[in-house]
Amino acid sequence: MILFILKRLFYLLISIPLVVLIGFLLIKSSPVDQVERLIDQGEFSLNNEEYARIYKKTARDHGLHLPHFYFSLGTSNYKSDFHQFILPNKKQFYKKLLSASYGFQEIDQLYNLVSEKGAFAQKETKNLLSKILVSSEIEKISHLVQKVELEDPSLFSQLNSLLTNLKNSKSVWYKIFPKLIWHGTHNQYHQSIKNVFSFDLGQSMRDGRSVGSKIWQSFLLTFMMIVLAFFSCFPIAIWLGKKMVIYEKKNWPKIVETLLFMLASIPLFWFATMALSFFTTPEYSKWLNIFPNVSNFDMHLSRNFWKGLINNIHQLILPVLCIILLELAIVTRQVVNLLKKESNLPYMDTARMKGLSSSKIVEKHAYKSARIQMITMMTSGIISALSGSVVIEYIFNIPGIGRLLLDSIKFSDWPVLLGIILLIYILSNIIITISDIISQKFDPRLKLFGNE
């Protein structure tokens, strides 16, 4: 068994870089500029040179100036200098012109000339030159260069010669051949893998707190809620399921089954919102104000986690109750199906002929055979409860993992998002391993085929 655990752990460690790669890919394909988010809002009003300086400094501080991955694939007019540009406008300028198959040298010359002269030019020319730097089509650039002729003829002659060079350098052959640029280990992906394996997940982009502490606190809260819900839901569901199968011939199981069926089709967020509006405020009736008001859980928790939690634990009652009720509906139905299937097997006829009462049959024999599948149900239930907690925590304003995930997506907080993805992956693997071990204990037959 220890070998089994070690094997699973090994696979987990091997697959962490893959998971980080997928998360990394997803994050880098979003249109939000990470460096821009890190710069303070007040500095947006500065003029261009100041802003460029601050942008470069912030990018270097956070390691965002490095290329994304170990290598880059491009058309043959790319050069490795391209990956050292930091300013997004410059990158965009080069990228658009390169994808229209112009030569790198000529684009470089034009850009350098325009940015050099643009720093010391007069107002009108400066305006035109800065417009050139952000335009992406060759027609627009020529149009603007024509306008420069009216202002500054000498500059115009230089610009025009470079522009004609550029136009002449267009060649179809650039696109036909690929080019692989190798960056080595000096890239963002390698850096993040190194960070992950040294347990440093970085800082949140939203409030600067360390990602680890943020995730850990929220995770504890959500885990507590889920464990509370599941460990109170399953015993009730199993008890109810057993009773329903034992007293199958009577009338009440059918009514209960229909009720549970209806309960299982209620969408979770509707149920929770209705519970919130009807049962937490005295709006509708004094008698319905059973549960406490939804208030600022965050503030109490941020001062001292455990004290705040114990003082405010009454706020967790309604969310946990919502989860329990809806899970009960689904789980009881499945338990009843399992037990019924087991009771119809031929070996149960022997038990009945022996004279065993129905309760003994169901409680002892059918239940033992069906236990393994219940464990599978429980694990898949816990893993999917992580996603259900997103909705519950949003509605009841509880600072758990689900709400952290939502917030990090809404505010584009990528380090926290990577951390959450890793956490959920590792957690799912651990839960699946534990459930495998427990089901092997319950059913020794499983050991023979499939220690995997």
Add this chain to the structure above:
Amino acid sequence: MNKFNLWSYRLAWIYLVLIFVVGLIGPLFTSNAPWKLETSQQTIYPAWQSYLDELGIKNAPESWELKDWKAETGIKTENLIPYDPTYLDLTAVGGKSPSEASNHLLGTDLYGRDVLSGLIEGCRVSLYIGFQSLFFILLFAFLFSILSAYYGNESLKLNALQISSIVILSCILAYYLFVAFNSGRLFILVIKLILFLIVLLAIVYLSKSIFVFPRLKKFKIPLDKLGLKFYELYSSIPSLILLLILIGIQSSKGIFNLSLIFGVLIWPILYRYLRIEFQQEKAKNSYLSYQNMGYNDFRIIFIHLLPNIIKTIINPLIFIFISIIITEATLSFLGLGLEDDIISWGKILAQARQRIDAWWLVLFPGLLLFLTLYSLNIIAKYWQVDKSILK
């Protein structure tokens, strides 16, 4: 199968068909324009004409874009629900319950929009998203399930030359499609992806017929095992998280983007179902005889295999359709759904959080969602019981 179950099954189907019909026809009855307008010169039917204009069948006059129908003179016979879903009734800003606002049957939301017409518009939006996502799901699922079920683990035998030619050609093709001529628009990217898959199939077929060297050793390519492994991988990730991330990184909100995301995330479910169906179908004796007669693979798949499958996939398709509707409602509720000016059931529910005593904003959309999910469960239960009886 007792009477209660049978009648609830029939009611469930009736309800689903009703939602479908309301989604199609409903906008005809919820618009500002009156049904019939009799002025001294002419009698026109503005609601019908603007409905045709929306469908794109027949364009309405230009002046109708910003026309204020409420101020029209002439004898009007009003529409059934005289409020457009996007019409802001300024007397009802802040939300009025059905008892306070006499005109609005189910009340208004916080901006003054009528809830009943919002619900009908929500039907329409749900149908849009459902069908668009179904298109992508069907595309991907059919492509992969046909391959993995038809070729199984044994049938696809390629020698080393064929394999290397396929790999090299597909890399070259991928480079030219995705790197060299990259335009960055999502729509074009999707088309390129589909094109890539189709051309890949053509490359495989071509190399099978061109590089035929009988003496070379052939390798079996276990497409089925690969497909299963992929499905395992997919089922080990909680899909809601992947969904949230994909929605967070999309560049622009919209129905097309959302249906693409749903398509990418949900197709493995249909793939798993289709694979089993195809395998069962293929195990019948007629397919052995088709191969013996020398029909090539494409002919067997498209002319003989596919038509027998279509009847059996309607059941899971309905499941998927309704789960898409519920997921979209959840997303709109969380604030991550569609653009701001599209109304959907989840969006009306989301407004209830801002004003807790607005019970009409919680009850009615939620009731519709509950009834949709409930009818789906009834239909599912009926089909399960039905199948077990047949066996």
